[in-house]
Amino acid sequence: MTRISLAAFFLVVSIIRCVAQTTPPLATTGTYQNPVISGDFADPSIIRVGDTYYAVGTSSEWGPAFPIYTSKDLVNWAYVGPVFTKLPAWTMGSFWAPELVYRKGTFYVYYTARRKSDGHSYIGVATTQDLRKGFTDHGVLIEWTAEAIDAFVIEDEGHLYITWKAYGLDKGKDIEILGAELSADGLRVIGKAFSLLKADRDGWEAGGAEGQAIVKHGRYFYMTYSGNTCCGAQCNYQVGLARAEKLQGPWEKFSGNPVLVSSVAWKCPGHGTVVTTPNNRYFYLHHAYNGTDFTFTGRQGVLSELVWNDNTQWPAFRYGTTTPAQAESPAGVSQKRNLNLSVNFAKDKTPVPWVWDVSQPKPGFTVQQGQLQLANTASSVAGSFLGLVVKKGTYTFSAEVNPVVNLQQSVCVYGDANNAIGFGIQKDSLQLWQVKDGVRTVLKTQSLPGNQSSLKLLIHSKLGQFYTFGWQLKGGPPILLSDAPLNGSFLPRWDRAPRVGISVSGQPKAISHVQSISMDIEEDSH
Numbered sequence: 001m002t003r004i005s006l007a008a009f010f011l012v013v014s015i016i017r018c019v020a021q022t023t024p025p026l027a028t029t030g031t032y033q034n035p036v037i038s039g040d041f042a043d044p045s046i047i048r049v050g051d052t053y054y055a056v057g058t059s060s061e062w063g064p065a066f067p068i069y070t071s072k073d074l075v076n077w078a079y080v081g082p083v084f085t086k087l088p089a090w091t092m093g094s095f096w097a098p099e100l101v102y103r104k105g106t107f108y109v110y111y112t113a114r115r116k117s118d119g120h121s122y123i124g125v126a127t128t129q130d131l132r133k134g135f136t137d138h139g140v141l142i143e144w145t146a147e148a149i150d151a152f153v154i155e156d157e158g159h160l161y162i163t164w165k166a167y168g169l170d171k172g173k174d175i176e177i178l179g180a181e182l183s184a185d186g187l188r189v190i191g192k193a194f195s196l197l198k199a200d201r202d203g204w205e206a207g208g209a210e211g212q213a214i215v216k217h218g219r220y221f222y223m224t225y226s227g228n229t230c231c232g233a234q235c236n237y238q239v240g241l242a243r244a245e246k247l248q249g250p251w252e253k254f255s256g257n258p259v260l261v262s263s264v265a266w267k268c269p270g271h272g273t274v275v276t277t278p279n280n281r282y283f284y285l286h287h288a289y290n291g292t293d294f295t296f297t298g299r300q301g302v303l304s305e306l307v308w309n310d311n312t313q314w315p316a317f318r319y320g321t322t323t324p325a326q327a328e329s330p331a332g333v334s335q336k337r338n339l340n341l342s343v344n345f346a347k348d349k350t351p352v353p354w355v356w357d358v359s360q361p362k363p364g365f366t367v368q369q370g371q372l373q374l375a376n377t378a379s380s381v382a383g384s385f386l387g388l389v390v391k392k393g394t395y396t397f398s399a400e401v402n403p404v405v406n407l408q409q410s411v412c413v414y415g416d417a418n419n420a421i422g423f424g425i426q427k428d429s430l431q432l433w434q435v436k437d438g439v440r441t442v443l444k445t446q447s448l449p450g451n452q453s454s455l456k457l458l459i460h461s462k463l464g465q466f467y468t469f470g471w472q473l474k475g476g477p478p479i480l481l482s483d484a485p486l487n488g489s490f491l492p493r494w495d496r497a498p499r500v501g502i503s504v505s506g507q508p509k510a511i512s513h514v515q516s517i518s519m520d521i522e523e524d525s526h
Contacts, residue, residue: 032075032303032335033326034266035290039389040298040497041067042231043097043150043211046275046285053275054131055285056083056098056109057301060496061416063087063358065095066111067389068131073331074275074283074303079353080131083109088124088137092116093358096495097211097271099151101186103160107131108186110141110151110162123151123164125187138187144178145170150210152273153182154221156247160186163196165210175199175208177225179247194248199227204238204258211271214247215282217308221247222315224284226270227258231495233295237268239286241314254314263322265291266302274306277330282306282315288323293393296464296488298497303327339391341519346370352517354386355499360417372514376407376504380417381440387414387501393464394522397500400456402513403427409512411457412503413467415491422503423457423469423481432469432481436490444481448473454515459500465489 037044041057048054053071064082071077083098094114101108107128114121123142126135142148142162146169153162160182167173176198181191199209205227212225220243228236239260244251260269272286284306287299305318305327319327329335343352345367356363363384364375378384388397401409403425410424410433418438424431430446448455456472466485472478491498500519504512 030329030332030334031326032329033337034288034302034323035300036071036075036285036303036335037069037077037301038337038339038391039300041069041301041389042287042299042495043271044285044287044301045098045100045273047100047102048275048277049102051278054080054100054102054107055301056100057287058097058495059095059355061093061095061358062355062496062499063362064355065091065113065358066098066109067353068100069301070131073329073333074277074285075329075331075333075335076337077301081134083111083126083135084137085134087358088113088126088139090115090117090124090139092119094121095358096121097150099153099273101153103155103186105129107135108153109135110153112149112151115140121147121149123148123162127187141187142180142189144193150212150271152212152214153186154214154247156216160184161191161247162189163212163214165208165212168208168210174201175210177209177212196244196247196249197223197225197242197251197253204228205240207236209240213273213284215274215276217315218313219245220313221245223251224272224274230268230270231295231299232493235268235289236262237270238262239270243314256314259321260286260304260317260323261321263291265325266323267291267294268299269302269304269323281330282308283330284317286323290393293464295493296497297390297393298493303330305330339519339521341388341517343518344516345372345514353388354501355389356386357414357417360384370515371402372502372512372517374502374504374512374514376506376508376510378417378505381438381505382412382414382417382420382422382435383408383410383503383505385412385414385420385499385501385503387412387499388519390461390464390497390500391519392521392523394462395500396458396460396520396522397518398456398458398520399502399517400454400515401425402454402515403452404510404513406507407504407510407512408506409457409514410503410505411459411469411500413459413461413488413491413498413500414503415493415498419491420503421467421486421488421491423459423471424503424505425455425457425471426506428452430471430481432486434486443486446481461500464497
């Protein structure tokens with residue numbers, strides 16, 4: 001047990017392990033740095049309504065389903081809320097690839113989810129007149145063989161069409177992007193399915209074609225689509241282009257594909273949609289893995305500009321074939337990014353953007369008597385978890401708690417119900433624990449002198465993978481539990497990334513007493 005100053009605490013944990021990568025500074029007003037939407041925000045769909053942009057992204061196995069953001073300038077985004085505060089009755093998880101549409105005063109979201117009855121992923125639809133009040137679900141829209149995912153909707157000559165990825169799980173069939181006409185209200189498929197594009201078995205899209213988005217420019221429809229493996233440490237995602245004079249085809253693939261590929265700064269780019277600005281510039285909001293934090297913070301929302309070549313009549317990405325680390329701001333405004341969070345539950349009334357595991361009972365939590373009260377209702381060995389999206393891999397998360405006799409309150413990095421890491425207190429005993437493959441193991445214990453009225457628990461993450469822990473008694477210095485970091489690379493991170501937050505376990509229905517939380521981001525991961 002080592003007593004050190006607060007400054008020394010952060011110094012020790014920040015030099016445990018380092019992978020250096022230099023990010024260019026924000027040079028002048030009128031530029032932005034990627035990501036524009038930090039943290040796990042895959043498969044983004046973007047629209048513009050008047051002078052306001054809206055974007056929605058994948059939430060995977062996290063609730064509430066499908067986070068929505070808004071912006072006036074494409075580079076400064078604010079969280080609005082989720083599409084669904086209560087999960088649609090037919091769903092059980094895999095909340096992927098939402099497609100946001102605005103039409104005649106109504107917002108639509110065409111989304112992928114896994115169906116409870118058979119575990120298959122299909123496309124549903126929901127509507128609202130007010131994004132801040134959530135969506136009304138209308139159930140399954142497209143059920144197609146073993147899987148239908150990645151919806152994209154476009155209007156052509158007064159008719160509404162939906163496109164989707166098919167045959168990804170059908171043996172002996174090539175992956176294909178299909179389309180069909182929708183009813184005028186957008187809630188039913190009324191047309192026969194037709195083919196837009198097939199994935200080539202050879203070359204850059206051998207792993208499949210998906211994440212299509214279509215825009216009309218001149219006499220052509222242009223499609224951005226993504227190919228190969230989207231997710232995980234072995235990803236090789238890339239973006240291609242295709243065009244057609246009619247939506248039903250024939251579609252011509254660009255001979256220069258792929259047009260957007262990995263770089264040191266941003267890996268495995270793809271699956272986004274295109275939006276036009278009021279001055280007719282074209283921007284592709286898509287996802288990519290940060291080159292430093294990689295899969296440990298998930299696929300983040302990044303922005304790349306498309307420009308048009310009148311000679312070839314094909315678009316190209318303005319900054320070349322990789323996602324720009326820094327670029328000219330669409331509206332000429334500077335980017336203002338503050339990823340830190342500090343909440344004192346006795347004083348602050350701003351809602352916290354909590355997330356939770358959709359495979360577990362929704363955690364019961366409230367703020368009362370100046371405390372976050374989280375009830376222990378989970379059946380898993382990782383306990384009931386309430387977390388935050390990790391915006392950057394190197395950070396310190398802390399929680400000030402009042403110890404409870406019959407409840408262990410922990411700061412926790414949570415992958416799923418069977419894989420988590422936590423550092424908690426119960427009465428006068430501290431415990432570092434790990435859940436791996438469903439088995440809970442106590443790694444270290446530490447007794448505290450006397451009954452403490454409150455203390456602060458700290459977890460420091462380096463690159464989203466290496467974790468160190470400490471605590472701080474009221475009025476005392478931070479105390480580091482151990483100099484050696486705990487490797488969290490076993491936490492699941494294929495189509496999602498771990499979250500950090502509060503976990504409670506012990507007596508059923510016992511309630512936490514959390515006074516405050518804070519998330520402090522280290523901007524430079526080196």
